[in-house]
Amino acid sequence: MNETTPGGSKSKAAKKRAQASLARLQKSNPGLKLDLNEYEKTILASVIPPDEIGVTFEDIGGLDSIIDDLQESVILPLTVPELFNQYGPLLQAPKGVLLYGPPGCGKTMIAKALAAKSQANFISIRMSTIMDKWYGESNKLVDAIFSLAGKIQPCIVFIDEIDSFFRERSSSDHELTAMLKAEFMTLWDGLSSNGRILVLGATNRPDDIDGAFMRRMPKRFAVTLPNADQRAKILAKVLDGLDYDFEISELVDITEGLSGSDLKELCRNAAVNSTREFIRKNVRAGNDLESMENIKLKPLNIQDFFDNSTPSDKLLKKLATVKVDPVD
Incomplete structure (x- = not known):
């Protein structure tokens, strides 16, 4: 059996990481019980509980205006949903947020601090890891991202360098890539309006991102070079x-x-x-x-x-x- 499949040697190492991640989650949430499939366990290895993130907004200098906006438009809808449900879907937390700007300006730190402040579990995903799997495995892992997020919500799914996967679609796209993009969008659209799951992307090349994905990230924050x-x-x-x-x-x-x-x-x-x-x-x-x-x-x-x-x-x-x- 190939080592990249759920029963392979790499998967065994991933299982150990998943067990460690589950133990950390249960420490933060006593009594938490999760029934996970092999693919969800693979993704579980990338989960960081909010009390272990180790980054706060106080650690970030010079981005007060962005932090204030995130507090009102993302954090409070996640932490006080009953307040933002008063006007139905109009005030609910967005399903997608984009952080964009030059390298080294704090996008990843903002993402982690946002999860910590929201008391949300943090799943950091590199789509290159998903794409490296065998045919058929990638789709199951994409599905596992969303199904696991639903089981451990509130949850922030962070995708760094989001442009590397969600770039503008073209006729030259590999069939598997096109299928994965469609699968991801379908699952993204299927998130419950009452759910507390946020897809958070970061990029320094926003113009390369497919328009269909951009529309799913209505809240966009420019994290620019500091003045x-x-x-x-x-x-x-x-x-x-x-x-x-x-x-x-x-x-x-x-x-x-x-x-x-x-x-x-x-x-x-x-x-x-x-x-x-x-x-x-x-x-x-x-x-x-x-x-x-x-x-x-x-x-x-x-x-x-x-x-x-x-x-x-x-x-x-x-x-x-x-x-x-x-x-x-």
Whole structure:
């Protein structure tokens, strides 16, 4: 039997992961009993209970307006459904939400924080994993995504790089791909209006997504490169609790065009440089680092952020980020 089928060796490893996931779910929900088929158990291995996600909106800097909108349009409908059922389907939580913008701007962190705040189980799906299965297996796994989500709701099904699978359809699409897209849309449409299941997609290429899928994600949030105020909030959060002898505004002024993850890496680089300087200084002095007590590193300074080059030289070497225009 092939290892990618439910009875294969990879499936046995997946069963162990599924058992561990089930144990975590039952810890969060005492008394929870699930009757799962082999395909649902495979998907179960990708489930993270909300109390184990480890990301909150407080960990995300500079995205207050998006968070406020998510609170009103997604979180409260999931957590207080009786309030949003007063006007029938008009105010119910959307079945689909899209986060789009350049890489490194916090889309995945928002997705996880959204699940944690909503107290929703989080299923992170990479469609490439689904597509790698044998003919017939992929359809069953797609079906299992939705059937499992229904059993463990409230649930957020997160699909990163959603454009890789739900790109604009064409006559050159493989038959299996076309079938899977149709199957996914049918199951998506079949979600109960009273259910608490959300499909959440993330992409840096929204224009490549098929229009039929875009219509199923009526709530769309542009997660763009941070402006000056947002960079200040991100840097303040990353540097919180550390000693530094510069004004954050100095860094803000020279980091235009950097994403949130770029800024975090810049700060990590500064810490590495400062630590390396301390090590080399003491090695040259003949000091035994392992026997040193009360080690105290100097406060970070601006030069720590840029090695031995000028700030402008360092920023010129940063990875290019993709600019994404708003989606209609």
